[in-house]
Amino acid sequence: MLINSQGKLSHVDLKVTFPLTTNNMRVACSQCNLRELCLAVGLDDDDLHKLDDLVTKRKLKRGQQLYRAGDAFEAIYAIRTGFFKTDILTEEGLEQVTGFQMAGEIIGMDGISNEHHVCNATALEDSEVCIMPYDQLEDLSRSIKSLQQQFHKIMSREIVRDQSLMILLGSMRAEERIAAFLLNLSQRMHMRGYSASEFHLRMTREEIGSYLGLKLETVSRAFSKFHDEGLIGVQQKYIRILNADGLRALLNHTPS
Amino acid sequence: MLINSQGKLSHVDLKVTFPLTTNNMRVACSQCNLRELCLAVGLDDDDLHKLDDLVTKRKLKRGQQLYRAGDAFEAIYAIRTGFFKTDILTEEGLEQVTGFQMAGEIIGMDGISNEHHVCNATALEDSEVCIMPYDQLEDLSRSIKSLQQQFHKIMSREIVRDQSLMILLGSMRAEERIAAFLLNLSQRMHMRGYSASEFHLRMTREEIGSYLGLKLETVSRAFSKFHDEGLIGVQQKYIRILNADGLRALLNHTPS
């Protein structure tokens, strides 16, 4: 039974996801309840089993890194459970968070271009990933058209996601960014069957700020302001969305 | 002979690039002097000809749009000559530039994810593109491994590029952003055989500002300041890089 780390039962249809082979590092895409989010979209049973054959899994403790900038690129990863951040160390030694990823999302594609990863991927809670060796995935996607298409869509989606963030960073004020961030998190939790209206942040204020191009104090102040206005409940990392429309309203009319 | 729109001769090895077929919309990747930047990297002659067969070309006048947000996604495009911008209209009706693209670069991959383009692509000078119908390209890349690999690398490079811009937008000050922008342009001109130290900007101050998350006045002020400091020469859109190391120095030590 899929339980997230808060002990909250997911709404999605859940089945015990046992390995299909004797090797307990194996995992079956065909049995995975995240397959509609993942590379497995659109694959028939036969092809799903071929995908199964190249996937292994790995558990990570909170704080562990899945890969680091500079590591040779060998695989892309599908998050089965848990929560990750990706970040880059700038030349001045500052950390910049480039994304937060949750179950069903694919990470590591930054490494394809020069065969080395350009960012770090760190588990922000105990997590489990599917490892998909890239050369095998390439081979398989030449023989399975729908796998090829899905892979391309996932890469393209990453491009589009990055562009949304560029717009956020390039054109929104601090409070707009934070409202957008909360609404985005809320929606992604909801898509995965969790409550859209209350959740635990897995990251610090500093990591949120780094992601949004703001200082941690600014993030904290915006949370406090939203709290005072009755838009959200804030108790440290526990967030309740009390007035989602109110948050959305902050995004629409440009105040200036 | 490849002449750019300023009449400046490119340094790269140049040949007359005649169409290989009677259809003068055809164009030969095998004869293209940009093939080392494009999808054709790593293809042998035989495979190059297969790629030739699916490529057509199109000319655009300055100001014409190659595709618009919402258009059905049909093809990706390699820029043969000219200069483009991609931008998105935000919900509030503000334009946000997401990139400037020049010869040898591939655009349109944002459309793969939902089969519609999410941004507009506009020629900033008279330009010519290679049209690569996406379904045919997918088919071909299933039969040519090196084409598949190159295509994946190009998509990944786009992801990495977007992440660099996220870092710029998230962690740099106005003058750092503009120094980085000028150095990036300079380097890309140089890679294409043009002078790294003098070039014409194809875009307005407002478009630069939109791209960098700044207002046009801030861009103008930074140009003036760099000019006063002897780092660059500025005459409207004509830019000379007088002290590239000085510009780079602005990026390294964080002033605060």
Place this chain on the structure above:
DNA sequence: CGTGGCATTGAAAACCGTCAAAATCCGTGG
């Protein structure tokens, strides 16, 4: 029960945006 990381809050300063006016450029048409 203390310790250290994390978060909150305040005050002051820096940075960039806004508004406004003038200058320059470019394309067009006379």
Place this chain on the structure above:
DNA sequence: CCACGGATTTTGACGGTTTTCAATGCCACG
């Protein structure tokens, strides 16, 4: 070829937003 008009750019003064610096408080964890 030159004059005109609109778009673009430059520059200044001011104000708002966010950062910076600093101090305090909170919580989780050993």
